[in-house]
Amino acid sequence: MSKAKIAELVERRxxxxxxxxxxxxxxxxxxxxxxxxxxxxVYEPAxxxxxxxxKEAIVDGEKHIYDNSxxxxxxxxxxxxxxxxxxxxxxxxxxxxxxxNTRVMTELAIELxxxxxxxxxxxxxxxxxxxxxxxxxxxxxxxxxxxxxxxGSTTDIAILGxxxxxxxxxxxxxxxxxxxxxxxxxxxxxxxxxxEFLSSNLSEAITIDDMAGHIGMSRAVFHRKFKQATNLSPIxxxxxxxxxxxxMRIAEGTNVNVAAMEVGYTSSSQFSREFxxxxxxxxxxxxxxxxxxxxx
Numbered sequence: 001m002s003k004a005k006i007a008e009l010v011e012r013r014x015x016x017x018x019x020x021x022x023x024x025x026x027x028x029x030x031x032x033x034x035x036x037x038x039x040x041x042v043y044e045p046a047x048x049x050x051x052x053x054x055k056e057a058i059v060d061g062e063k064h065i066y067d068n069s070x071x072x073x074x075x076x077x078x079x080x081x082x083x084x085x086x087x088x089x090x091x092x093x094x095x096x097x098x099x100x101n102t103r104v105m106t107e108l109a110i111e112l113x114x115x116x117x118x119x120x121x122x123x124x125x126x127x128x129x130x131x132x133x134x135x136x137x138x139x140x141x142x143x144x145x146x147x148x149x150x151x152g153s154t155t156d157i158a159i160l161g162x163x164x165x166x167x168x169x170x171x172x173x174x175x176x177x178x179x180x181x182x183x184x185x186x187x188x189x190x191x192x193x194x195x196e197f198l199s200s201n202l203s204e205a206i207t208i209d210d211m212a213g214h215i216g217m218s219r220a221v222f223h224r225k226f227k228q229a230t231n232l233s234p235i236x237x238x239x240x241x242x243x244x245x246x247x248m249r250i251a252e253g254t255n256v257n258v259a260a261m262e263v264g265y266t267s268s269s270q271f272s273r274e275f276x277x278x279x280x281x282x283x284x285x286x287x288x289x290x291x292x293x294x295x296x
């Protein structure tokens with residue numbers, strides 16, 4: 001089975017569009033048939049493999065286009081803007097979305113490091129990014145093909161699923177995004193752990209000192225390494241994570257004040273000011289004009 005065969009599988013299983021569970025834990029098939037402009041989103045640790053069409057993402061003001069020549073590897077929660085501006089019924093976006101299981105990725109990353117040696121960065125080398133792309137090399141294509149071919153068979157999934165997930169993760173760790181993935185899940189994963197700490201406590205008033213202290217790092221070193229990994233300063237990242245999460249919730253129908261509290265704001269007026277400064281609309285205007293984006 002090649003990328004074309006995977007595309008055929010997606011077309012068959014997701015005929016009406018949207019996302020469909022495969023029965024394999026963490027693996028979904030998706031099909032998007034309408035143009036969706038880039039809007040605030042939060043990428044969680046996952047792989048997005050596009051087999052037909054193209055996806056657009058804006059990271060720190062820089063636009064990236066992803067298609068079937070390279071897959072997206074997100075190793076830590078990241079606030080971004082994403083959309084499918086060229087999708088249509090005759091040119092749908094088709095692909096596979098695989099959530100990265102932290103426990104399994106960590107086990108494999110540590111095993112690989114014990115074989116290859118530590119992934120500690122040499123002095124002066126930038127910290128790898130939390131969002132990277134990798135070519136569809138033969139190992140990744142073969143592993144993904146073997147994984148999605150289990151779709152539809154509960155017996156095959158029960159017996160072979162865990163092993164084939166592990167095989168795919170191993171292909172990722174050996175591919176173009178492997179170094180970033182090993183740094184995020186293996187030894188020296190401090191920045192990823194600090195972001196996980198923030199994501200797990202988004203409704204609390206988490207500070208930069210809290211994040212740095214959680215991983216035992218000084219504020220100055222934390223600030224430098226964090227910006228290398230995310231392209232954002234810690235304060236910019238915290239604000240983007242809170243506001244992007246809030247924008248998604250408001251567009252889905254959550255009350256504005258409730259959404260503000262859920263992402264750690266104690267002042268609704270401050271929330272509204274910062275929201276409008278970032279998105280150019282008040283939270284209520286945002287809900288009215290962007291609800292369709294998130295329901296698609």
